[in-house]
Amino acid sequence: MKILDFRSDTVTLPTDEMRRAMAAAEVGDDQYGEDPTVNRLQELSAEIVGKEAGLFVASGMMGNLCGVLSQTERGDEIILGELAHLFQNEVGGYAVFGAIHPRTIAQRRPCPELADIAAAIRPRAYNFPRTALLCLENTHNWLGGAVITPEETKAAADLAHTHGLKVHLDGARIFNSAVAQGVDARDLTRHVDTVQFCYSKGLAAPVGSIICGPRETIERARKIRKMLGGAMRQAGVIAAAAIVAIDTMRDRLVEDHVNARRLADGLAAIRGVSIYPTRVETNIVAFELDPSVSGERFRDACAADGLRLSSYGGNWRRLRMVTHYGLEQRDVDSALEIMSRALANVRGPVETHAD
Ligand SMILES: Cc1ncc(COP(=O)(O)O)c(C=O)c1O
Known part of the structure:
Protein backbone atom coordinates (compact mmCIF):
# COMPACT_ATOMS: atom_id res chain seq x y z
CA MET A 1 0.00 0.00 0.00
CA MET A 249 11.75 22.97 -8.14
CA ARG A 250 10.16 26.42 -8.10
CA ASP A 251 8.22 26.30 -11.35
CA ARG A 252 6.69 22.90 -10.66
CA LEU A 253 4.90 24.24 -7.57
CA VAL A 254 2.04 25.10 -9.89
CA GLU A 255 1.31 21.34 -10.13
CA ASP A 256 0.86 21.21 -6.36
CA HIS A 257 -1.57 24.11 -6.57
CA VAL A 258 -3.63 22.40 -9.27
CA ASN A 259 -3.71 19.23 -7.14
CA ALA A 260 -4.72 21.22 -4.07
CA ARG A 261 -7.63 22.77 -5.91
CA ARG A 262 -8.73 19.36 -7.19
CA LEU A 263 -8.55 18.06 -3.64
CA ALA A 264 -10.58 21.00 -2.35
CA ASP A 265 -13.26 20.58 -5.04
CA GLY A 266 -13.47 16.88 -4.20
CA LEU A 267 -13.73 17.57 -0.47
CA ALA A 268 -16.53 20.05 -1.07
CA ALA A 269 -18.59 17.22 -2.55
CA ILE A 270 -18.21 14.99 0.52
CA ARG A 271 -20.99 15.15 3.10
CA GLY A 272 -19.67 16.10 6.53
CA VAL A 273 -16.86 18.33 5.22
CA SER A 274 -16.95 22.07 5.27
CA ILE A 275 -14.58 23.88 2.91
CA TYR A 276 -14.43 26.91 0.60
CA PRO A 277 -12.53 25.59 -2.44
CA THR A 278 -12.12 29.05 -3.95
CA ARG A 279 -10.07 30.07 -0.91
CA VAL A 280 -7.45 27.44 -1.76
CA GLU A 281 -4.79 29.55 -3.44
CA THR A 282 -1.65 27.43 -3.09
CA ASN A 283 -0.74 23.96 -1.82
CA ILE A 284 -2.48 23.96 1.59
CA VAL A 285 -6.04 22.74 1.95
CA ALA A 286 -7.73 23.56 5.26
CA PHE A 287 -11.16 22.13 6.02
CA GLU A 288 -13.48 21.30 8.89
CA LEU A 289 -15.47 18.24 9.82
CA ASP A 290 -19.02 18.68 10.96
CA PRO A 291 -19.71 18.18 14.65
CA SER A 292 -21.34 14.78 14.12
CA VAL A 293 -17.95 13.35 13.19
CA SER A 294 -15.20 12.30 15.58
CA GLY A 295 -12.04 13.89 14.19
CA GLU A 296 -9.76 11.35 15.83
CA ARG A 297 -11.77 8.41 14.50
CA PHE A 298 -11.73 9.97 11.04
CA ARG A 299 -7.95 10.43 11.24
CA ASP A 300 -7.46 6.83 12.37
CA ALA A 301 -9.75 5.43 9.68
CA CYS A 302 -7.81 7.37 7.02
CA ALA A 303 -4.48 6.23 8.47
CA ALA A 304 -5.63 2.59 8.37
CA ASP A 305 -6.09 3.03 4.62
CA GLY A 306 -2.68 4.68 4.22
CA LEU A 307 -3.73 8.34 4.20
CA ARG A 308 -2.04 10.77 6.56
CA LEU A 309 -3.46 14.20 7.41
CA SER A 310 -2.58 16.86 9.95
CA SER A 311 -4.61 19.12 12.20
CA TYR A 312 -4.35 22.75 13.17
CA GLY A 313 -3.22 23.09 16.77
CA GLY A 314 -4.16 19.49 17.61
CA ASN A 315 -7.86 20.11 16.95
CA TRP A 316 -8.80 17.13 14.80
CA ARG A 317 -11.94 18.78 13.58
CA ARG A 318 -9.88 21.47 11.75
CA LEU A 319 -7.74 19.54 9.33
CA ARG A 320 -4.92 20.34 6.94
CA MET A 321 -3.74 18.58 3.82
CA VAL A 322 -0.72 19.75 1.87
CA THR A 323 0.03 18.79 -1.72
CA HIS A 324 3.65 18.40 -2.74
CA TYR A 325 6.28 16.82 -4.94
CA GLY A 326 5.76 13.05 -4.83
CA LEU A 327 1.96 13.25 -4.74
CA GLU A 328 0.25 13.01 -8.11
CA GLN A 329 -3.27 13.71 -9.30
CA ARG A 330 -4.19 10.02 -8.89
CA ASP A 331 -3.04 10.22 -5.25
CA VAL A 332 -5.46 13.10 -4.74
CA ASP A 333 -8.25 10.98 -6.18
CA SER A 334 -7.32 8.03 -3.96
CA ALA A 335 -7.22 10.32 -0.93
CA LEU A 336 -10.72 11.55 -1.72
CA GLU A 337 -12.02 7.99 -1.95
CA ILE A 338 -10.40 7.07 1.36
CA MET A 339 -11.86 10.12 3.09
CA SER A 340 -15.31 9.52 1.66
CA ARG A 341 -15.26 5.97 2.96
CA ALA A 342 -13.82 6.99 6.32
CA LEU A 343 -16.46 9.65 6.84
CA ALA A 344 -19.26 7.25 6.08
CA ASN A 345 -17.82 4.87 8.69
CA VAL A 346 -17.01 7.19 11.54
CA ARG A 347 -20.10 9.32 12.01
CA GLY A 348 -20.54 9.06 15.73
CA PRO A 349 -21.36 10.86 18.93
CA VAL A 350 -20.46 14.52 19.25
CA GLU A 351 -17.16 15.12 21.07
CA THR A 352 -15.95 18.24 22.76
CA HIS A 353 -12.48 19.64 22.24
CA ALA A 354 -10.46 22.04 24.24
CA ASP A 355 -7.28 22.59 22.27
C1 LIG B 1 4.82 29.43 7.73
C2 LIG B 1 5.94 28.66 8.36
N1 LIG B 1 6.97 29.32 8.88
C3 LIG B 1 8.00 28.69 9.45
C4 LIG B 1 8.04 27.30 9.53
C5 LIG B 1 9.18 26.64 10.24
O1 LIG B 1 9.96 25.85 9.42
P1 LIG B 1 10.86 24.67 10.04
O2 LIG B 1 9.94 23.53 10.29
O3 LIG B 1 11.88 24.41 8.98
O4 LIG B 1 11.47 25.17 11.29
C6 LIG B 1 6.97 26.57 9.01
C7 LIG B 1 7.00 25.09 9.11
O5 LIG B 1 6.11 24.36 8.84
C8 LIG B 1 5.88 27.25 8.42
O6 LIG B 1 4.83 26.59 7.93
Whole structure:
Protein backbone atom coordinates (compact mmCIF):
# COMPACT_ATOMS: atom_id res chain seq x y z
CA MET A 1 0.00 0.00 0.00
CA LYS A 2 1.41 3.42 -0.98
CA ILE A 3 1.33 5.77 1.97
CA LEU A 4 -0.33 8.99 0.89
CA ASP A 5 1.33 11.51 3.14
CA PHE A 6 -0.58 14.79 2.94
CA ARG A 7 0.51 15.99 6.41
CA SER A 8 2.98 18.56 5.08
CA ASP A 9 5.26 19.50 2.21
CA THR A 10 8.10 18.95 4.69
CA VAL A 11 7.82 15.19 4.05
CA THR A 12 9.16 15.60 0.50
CA LEU A 13 12.20 13.51 -0.36
CA PRO A 14 15.23 14.82 -2.24
CA THR A 15 15.38 14.26 -6.00
CA ASP A 16 18.08 12.11 -7.60
CA GLU A 17 19.72 15.29 -8.88
CA MET A 18 19.89 16.62 -5.33
CA ARG A 19 21.50 13.40 -4.09
CA ARG A 20 24.09 13.55 -6.88
CA ALA A 21 24.82 17.20 -6.12
CA MET A 22 25.25 16.39 -2.43
CA ALA A 23 27.71 13.61 -3.18
CA ALA A 24 29.76 15.85 -5.45
CA ALA A 25 29.57 19.06 -3.39
CA GLU A 26 32.72 21.10 -2.98
CA VAL A 27 32.96 21.93 0.72
CA GLY A 28 34.99 23.81 3.31
CA ASP A 29 34.60 25.11 6.84
CA ASP A 30 31.63 27.47 6.72
CA GLN A 31 32.54 29.07 10.05
CA TYR A 32 35.63 30.41 8.31
CA GLY A 33 33.39 31.45 5.40
CA GLU A 34 35.21 28.85 3.30
CA ASP A 35 32.45 26.59 2.08
CA PRO A 36 32.08 27.53 -1.61
CA THR A 37 28.75 25.75 -1.99
CA VAL A 38 27.21 27.50 1.02
CA ASN A 39 28.57 30.81 -0.26
CA ARG A 40 27.06 30.19 -3.69
CA LEU A 41 23.69 29.23 -2.19
CA GLN A 42 23.63 32.37 -0.06
CA GLU A 43 24.47 34.64 -3.00
CA LEU A 44 21.99 32.96 -5.30
CA SER A 45 19.20 33.05 -2.74
CA ALA A 46 19.78 36.68 -1.80
CA GLU A 47 19.63 37.61 -5.46
CA ILE A 48 16.37 35.72 -6.02
CA VAL A 49 14.66 37.73 -3.27
CA GLY A 50 16.50 40.95 -4.13
CA LYS A 51 18.51 41.35 -0.93
CA GLU A 52 22.16 42.19 -0.27
CA ALA A 53 23.07 39.08 1.66
CA GLY A 54 21.82 35.71 2.89
CA LEU A 55 22.63 33.32 5.70
CA PHE A 56 22.02 29.57 5.43
CA VAL A 57 20.28 28.23 8.55
CA ALA A 58 19.13 24.83 9.73
CA SER A 59 15.38 25.47 9.66
CA GLY A 60 12.62 27.95 9.00
CA MET A 61 12.28 28.50 12.69
CA MET A 62 15.95 29.38 13.04
CA GLY A 63 15.58 31.78 10.10
CA ASN A 64 12.64 33.49 11.76
CA LEU A 65 14.42 33.65 15.09
CA CYS A 66 17.49 35.20 13.46
CA GLY A 67 15.21 37.65 11.62
CA VAL A 68 13.54 38.77 14.84
CA LEU A 69 16.62 38.85 17.06
CA SER A 70 18.82 40.67 14.53
CA GLN A 71 16.33 43.56 14.36
CA THR A 72 15.32 43.95 17.99
CA GLU A 73 16.81 44.64 21.41
CA ARG A 74 15.86 42.87 24.63
CA GLY A 75 12.52 44.13 25.91
CA ASP A 76 11.29 45.31 22.50
CA GLU A 77 7.81 44.52 21.26
CA ILE A 78 7.03 42.87 17.91
CA ILE A 79 3.67 42.90 16.12
CA LEU A 80 2.34 39.63 14.74
CA GLY A 81 -0.97 38.33 13.45
CA GLU A 82 -2.55 36.11 16.08
CA LEU A 83 -2.34 33.14 13.69
CA ALA A 84 1.29 33.68 12.68
CA HIS A 85 3.44 30.55 12.65
CA LEU A 86 5.99 32.58 14.59
CA PHE A 87 3.43 33.09 17.36
CA GLN A 88 1.59 29.74 17.21
CA ASN A 89 4.23 27.16 16.42
CA GLU A 90 7.70 28.36 17.30
CA VAL A 91 7.77 27.65 21.03
CA GLY A 92 7.99 31.34 21.88
CA GLY A 93 11.69 31.24 20.97
CA TYR A 94 12.01 35.03 20.57
CA ALA A 95 10.72 35.49 24.14
CA VAL A 96 13.15 32.91 25.54
CA PHE A 97 16.27 33.97 23.64
CA GLY A 98 15.57 37.65 23.06
CA ALA A 99 13.24 38.75 25.88
CA ILE A 100 10.89 39.95 23.13
CA HIS A 101 7.32 40.89 23.95
CA PRO A 102 4.80 39.69 21.31
CA ARG A 103 1.86 41.96 20.50
CA THR A 104 -0.69 39.93 18.56
CA ILE A 105 -3.36 41.52 16.40
CA ALA A 106 -6.54 40.18 14.77
CA GLN A 107 -5.98 38.08 11.70
CA ARG A 108 -8.89 37.55 9.37
CA ARG A 109 -6.68 37.62 6.29
CA PRO A 110 -2.99 36.74 5.78
CA CYS A 111 -2.07 40.42 5.88
CA PRO A 112 -3.45 42.00 9.04
CA GLU A 113 -5.58 45.14 8.58
CA LEU A 114 -3.58 48.35 8.38
CA ALA A 115 -5.78 49.92 11.06
CA ASP A 116 -4.98 47.06 13.44
CA ILE A 117 -1.26 47.36 12.75
CA ALA A 118 -1.40 51.13 13.27
CA ALA A 119 -3.31 50.74 16.53
CA ALA A 120 -0.71 48.31 17.86
CA ILE A 121 2.27 50.61 17.26
CA ARG A 122 3.03 52.24 20.57
CA PRO A 123 3.99 55.84 20.94
CA ARG A 124 7.53 56.26 22.27
CA ALA A 125 7.04 56.66 26.01
CA TYR A 126 8.93 56.02 29.20
CA ASN A 127 6.61 53.25 30.39
CA PHE A 128 6.06 51.38 27.09
CA PRO A 129 8.18 48.77 25.40
CA ARG A 130 9.59 49.97 22.08
CA THR A 131 7.66 48.61 19.08
CA ALA A 132 10.50 47.42 16.87
CA LEU A 133 9.27 44.97 14.26
CA LEU A 134 6.28 43.90 12.20
CA CYS A 135 6.18 40.23 11.15
CA LEU A 136 4.24 39.04 8.10
CA GLU A 137 3.75 35.51 6.73
CA ASN A 138 3.36 34.66 3.03
CA THR A 139 1.88 32.14 2.26
CA HIS A 140 -0.08 31.85 5.47
CA ASN A 141 -0.07 28.41 7.03
CA TRP A 142 -2.95 28.77 9.51
CA LEU A 143 -5.06 30.53 6.90
CA GLY A 144 -4.86 27.61 4.50
CA GLY A 145 -1.93 28.77 2.36
CA ALA A 146 -3.54 32.09 1.42
CA VAL A 147 -1.25 34.69 -0.14
CA ILE A 148 -0.32 38.29 0.59
CA THR A 149 -0.16 40.40 -2.56
CA PRO A 150 2.71 42.76 -3.46
CA GLU A 151 0.38 45.73 -2.87
CA GLU A 152 -0.64 44.53 0.60
CA THR A 153 2.99 43.89 1.49
CA LYS A 154 3.96 47.39 0.40
CA ALA A 155 1.12 49.03 2.32
CA ALA A 156 1.90 47.16 5.56
CA ALA A 157 5.65 47.69 5.23
CA ASP A 158 5.28 51.40 4.40
CA LEU A 159 3.13 51.86 7.48
CA ALA A 160 5.65 50.06 9.67
CA HIS A 161 8.60 51.98 8.23
CA THR A 162 6.86 55.31 8.69
CA HIS A 163 6.79 54.55 12.40
CA GLY A 164 10.42 53.42 12.51
CA LEU A 165 9.70 49.66 12.63
CA LYS A 166 11.52 47.03 10.60
CA VAL A 167 9.61 44.31 8.76
CA HIS A 168 10.39 40.59 8.77
CA LEU A 169 8.66 38.25 6.35
CA ASP A 170 8.21 34.59 7.19
CA GLY A 171 8.29 33.44 3.59
CA ALA A 172 8.62 29.73 4.34
CA ARG A 173 6.56 29.15 1.16
CA ILE A 174 7.31 32.40 -0.67
CA PHE A 175 7.67 30.68 -4.05
CA ASN A 176 4.23 29.10 -3.69
CA SER A 177 2.93 32.62 -3.24
CA ALA A 178 4.88 34.00 -6.20
CA VAL A 179 3.88 31.17 -8.53
CA ALA A 180 0.21 31.38 -7.50
CA GLN A 181 0.11 35.12 -8.17
CA GLY A 182 2.23 35.02 -11.30
CA VAL A 183 4.70 37.52 -9.83
CA ASP A 184 8.44 37.53 -9.20
CA ALA A 185 9.43 36.62 -5.63
CA ARG A 186 11.09 40.05 -5.45
CA ASP A 187 7.69 41.70 -5.79
CA LEU A 188 6.80 40.07 -2.48
CA THR A 189 10.07 40.82 -0.68
CA ARG A 190 11.08 44.25 -2.01
CA HIS A 191 9.35 46.19 0.74
CA VAL A 192 10.38 44.07 3.74
CA ASP A 193 13.73 44.29 5.48
CA THR A 194 14.35 40.59 6.00
CA VAL A 195 12.81 37.45 4.56
CA GLN A 196 13.17 33.84 5.58
CA PHE A 197 12.35 31.06 3.14
CA CYS A 198 12.63 27.27 3.26
CA TYR A 199 14.33 24.88 0.86
CA SER A 200 12.97 21.91 2.79
CA LYS A 201 9.25 22.31 2.11
CA GLY A 202 7.71 22.31 -1.38
CA LEU A 203 11.16 22.68 -2.96
CA ALA A 204 11.97 19.22 -1.56
CA ALA A 205 15.52 19.75 -0.31
CA PRO A 206 16.31 17.63 2.74
CA VAL A 207 17.44 20.44 5.08
CA GLY A 208 17.61 24.16 5.43
CA SER A 209 16.29 27.67 5.11
CA ILE A 210 17.78 31.08 4.53
CA ILE A 211 17.44 34.51 6.01
CA CYS A 212 18.10 37.35 3.57
CA GLY A 213 18.35 41.09 4.11
CA PRO A 214 20.76 44.03 4.34
CA ARG A 215 24.40 42.94 4.81
CA GLU A 216 24.68 44.54 8.24
CA THR A 217 21.54 42.79 9.54
CA ILE A 218 22.73 39.47 8.13
CA GLU A 219 26.06 39.93 9.95
CA ARG A 220 24.08 40.30 13.19
CA ALA A 221 22.06 37.23 12.25
CA ARG A 222 25.31 35.30 11.72
CA LYS A 223 26.33 36.00 15.30
CA ILE A 224 22.88 35.04 16.57
CA ARG A 225 22.99 31.78 14.61
CA LYS A 226 26.33 31.04 16.30
CA MET A 227 24.83 31.79 19.71
CA LEU A 228 21.96 29.42 18.98
CA GLY A 229 24.45 26.67 18.18
CA GLY A 230 23.45 26.73 14.54
CA ALA A 231 26.77 27.60 12.91
CA MET A 232 27.84 24.69 10.69
CA ARG A 233 31.04 23.36 9.11
CA GLN A 234 31.00 21.47 5.76
CA ALA A 235 27.37 22.45 5.24
CA GLY A 236 27.96 22.53 1.48
CA VAL A 237 26.75 18.94 1.44
CA ILE A 238 23.23 20.10 2.28
CA ALA A 239 23.55 23.48 0.56
CA ALA A 240 24.18 21.60 -2.71
CA ALA A 241 20.71 20.07 -2.53
CA ALA A 242 19.22 23.48 -1.73
CA ILE A 243 20.83 24.93 -4.88
CA VAL A 244 19.19 22.21 -6.97
CA ALA A 245 15.92 22.95 -5.14
CA ILE A 246 15.86 26.61 -6.11
CA ASP A 247 17.15 25.90 -9.63
CA THR A 248 14.72 23.13 -10.51
CA MET A 249 11.75 22.97 -8.14
CA ARG A 250 10.16 26.42 -8.10
CA ASP A 251 8.22 26.30 -11.35
CA ARG A 252 6.69 22.90 -10.66
CA LEU A 253 4.90 24.24 -7.57
CA VAL A 254 2.04 25.10 -9.89
CA GLU A 255 1.31 21.34 -10.13
CA ASP A 256 0.86 21.21 -6.36
CA HIS A 257 -1.57 24.11 -6.57
CA VAL A 258 -3.63 22.40 -9.27
CA ASN A 259 -3.71 19.23 -7.14
CA ALA A 260 -4.72 21.22 -4.07
CA ARG A 261 -7.63 22.77 -5.91
CA ARG A 262 -8.73 19.36 -7.19
CA LEU A 263 -8.55 18.06 -3.64
CA ALA A 264 -10.58 21.00 -2.35
CA ASP A 265 -13.26 20.58 -5.04
CA GLY A 266 -13.47 16.88 -4.20
CA LEU A 267 -13.73 17.57 -0.47
CA ALA A 268 -16.53 20.05 -1.07
CA ALA A 269 -18.59 17.22 -2.55
CA ILE A 270 -18.21 14.99 0.52
CA ARG A 271 -20.99 15.15 3.10
CA GLY A 272 -19.67 16.10 6.53
CA VAL A 273 -16.86 18.33 5.22
CA SER A 274 -16.95 22.07 5.27
CA ILE A 275 -14.58 23.88 2.91
CA TYR A 276 -14.43 26.91 0.60
CA PRO A 277 -12.53 25.59 -2.44
CA THR A 278 -12.12 29.05 -3.95
CA ARG A 279 -10.07 30.07 -0.91
CA VAL A 280 -7.45 27.44 -1.76
CA GLU A 281 -4.79 29.55 -3.44
CA THR A 282 -1.65 27.43 -3.09
CA ASN A 283 -0.74 23.96 -1.82
CA ILE A 284 -2.48 23.96 1.59
CA VAL A 285 -6.04 22.74 1.95
CA ALA A 286 -7.73 23.56 5.26
CA PHE A 287 -11.16 22.13 6.02
CA GLU A 288 -13.48 21.30 8.89
CA LEU A 289 -15.47 18.24 9.82
CA ASP A 290 -19.02 18.68 10.96
CA PRO A 291 -19.71 18.18 14.65
CA SER A 292 -21.34 14.78 14.12
CA VAL A 293 -17.95 13.35 13.19
CA SER A 294 -15.20 12.30 15.58
CA GLY A 295 -12.04 13.89 14.19
CA GLU A 296 -9.76 11.35 15.83
CA ARG A 297 -11.77 8.41 14.50
CA PHE A 298 -11.73 9.97 11.04
CA ARG A 299 -7.95 10.43 11.24
CA ASP A 300 -7.46 6.83 12.37
CA ALA A 301 -9.75 5.43 9.68
CA CYS A 302 -7.81 7.37 7.02
CA ALA A 303 -4.48 6.23 8.47
CA ALA A 304 -5.63 2.59 8.37
CA ASP A 305 -6.09 3.03 4.62
CA GLY A 306 -2.68 4.68 4.22
CA LEU A 307 -3.73 8.34 4.20
CA ARG A 308 -2.04 10.77 6.56
CA LEU A 309 -3.46 14.20 7.41
CA SER A 310 -2.58 16.86 9.95
CA SER A 311 -4.61 19.12 12.20
CA TYR A 312 -4.35 22.75 13.17
CA GLY A 313 -3.22 23.09 16.77
CA GLY A 314 -4.16 19.49 17.61
CA ASN A 315 -7.86 20.11 16.95
CA TRP A 316 -8.80 17.13 14.80
CA ARG A 317 -11.94 18.78 13.58
CA ARG A 318 -9.88 21.47 11.75
CA LEU A 319 -7.74 19.54 9.33
CA ARG A 320 -4.92 20.34 6.94
CA MET A 321 -3.74 18.58 3.82
CA VAL A 322 -0.72 19.75 1.87
CA THR A 323 0.03 18.79 -1.72
CA HIS A 324 3.65 18.40 -2.74
CA TYR A 325 6.28 16.82 -4.94
CA GLY A 326 5.76 13.05 -4.83
CA LEU A 327 1.96 13.25 -4.74
CA GLU A 328 0.25 13.01 -8.11
CA GLN A 329 -3.27 13.71 -9.30
CA ARG A 330 -4.19 10.02 -8.89
CA ASP A 331 -3.04 10.22 -5.25
CA VAL A 332 -5.46 13.10 -4.74
CA ASP A 333 -8.25 10.98 -6.18
CA SER A 334 -7.32 8.03 -3.96
CA ALA A 335 -7.22 10.32 -0.93
CA LEU A 336 -10.72 11.55 -1.72
CA GLU A 337 -12.02 7.99 -1.95
CA ILE A 338 -10.40 7.07 1.36
CA MET A 339 -11.86 10.12 3.09
CA SER A 340 -15.31 9.52 1.66
CA ARG A 341 -15.26 5.97 2.96
CA ALA A 342 -13.82 6.99 6.32
CA LEU A 343 -16.46 9.65 6.84
CA ALA A 344 -19.26 7.25 6.08
CA ASN A 345 -17.82 4.87 8.69
CA VAL A 346 -17.01 7.19 11.54
CA ARG A 347 -20.10 9.32 12.01
CA GLY A 348 -20.54 9.06 15.73
CA PRO A 349 -21.36 10.86 18.93
CA VAL A 350 -20.46 14.52 19.25
CA GLU A 351 -17.16 15.12 21.07
CA THR A 352 -15.95 18.24 22.76
CA HIS A 353 -12.48 19.64 22.24
CA ALA A 354 -10.46 22.04 24.24
CA ASP A 355 -7.28 22.59 22.27
C1 LIG B 1 4.82 29.43 7.73
C2 LIG B 1 5.94 28.66 8.36
N1 LIG B 1 6.97 29.32 8.88
C3 LIG B 1 8.00 28.69 9.45
C4 LIG B 1 8.04 27.30 9.53
C5 LIG B 1 9.18 26.64 10.24
O1 LIG B 1 9.96 25.85 9.42
P1 LIG B 1 10.86 24.67 10.04
O2 LIG B 1 9.94 23.53 10.29
O3 LIG B 1 11.88 24.41 8.98
O4 LIG B 1 11.47 25.17 11.29
C6 LIG B 1 6.97 26.57 9.01
C7 LIG B 1 7.00 25.09 9.11
O5 LIG B 1 6.11 24.36 8.84
C8 LIG B 1 5.88 27.25 8.42
O6 LIG B 1 4.83 26.59 7.93
